[in-house]
Amino acid sequence: MVQPVKVRILDHEYLIKSNESEEQVHRIAEYVNDKLLEAMANTRGLSEKKTTILAALDIASEYFQLRDERDDLVAHLRERTEALIQQIDSATD
Secondary structure, eight states: OOOOEEEEETTEEEEEOOSSOHHHHHHHHHHHHHHHHHHHHHSTTOOHHHHHHHHHHHHHHHHHHHHHHHHHHHHHHHHHHHHHHHHHHHHHO
16 A cells, blocks of 8 residues: 655645655655745745746656657667667678
């Protein structure tokens, strides 16, 4: 059974149930908290709700950028692998 993990984000406590390890849940919560604090520092005067939306957009932007970089890397590795296979096939013919 998954045990809830208590985390603190922006002075609010949350009980999180997750299949992730307790350590990973804390790492994620710390990351989210840091992003929220960063957004608050850069957008003084906005409500917590609007700041939260901006932080979520920033996190999503980072995610998509990393996903695109991963996809590019996978494509490059696939091309390189195919080229090496062709070289091996040519050498063994």
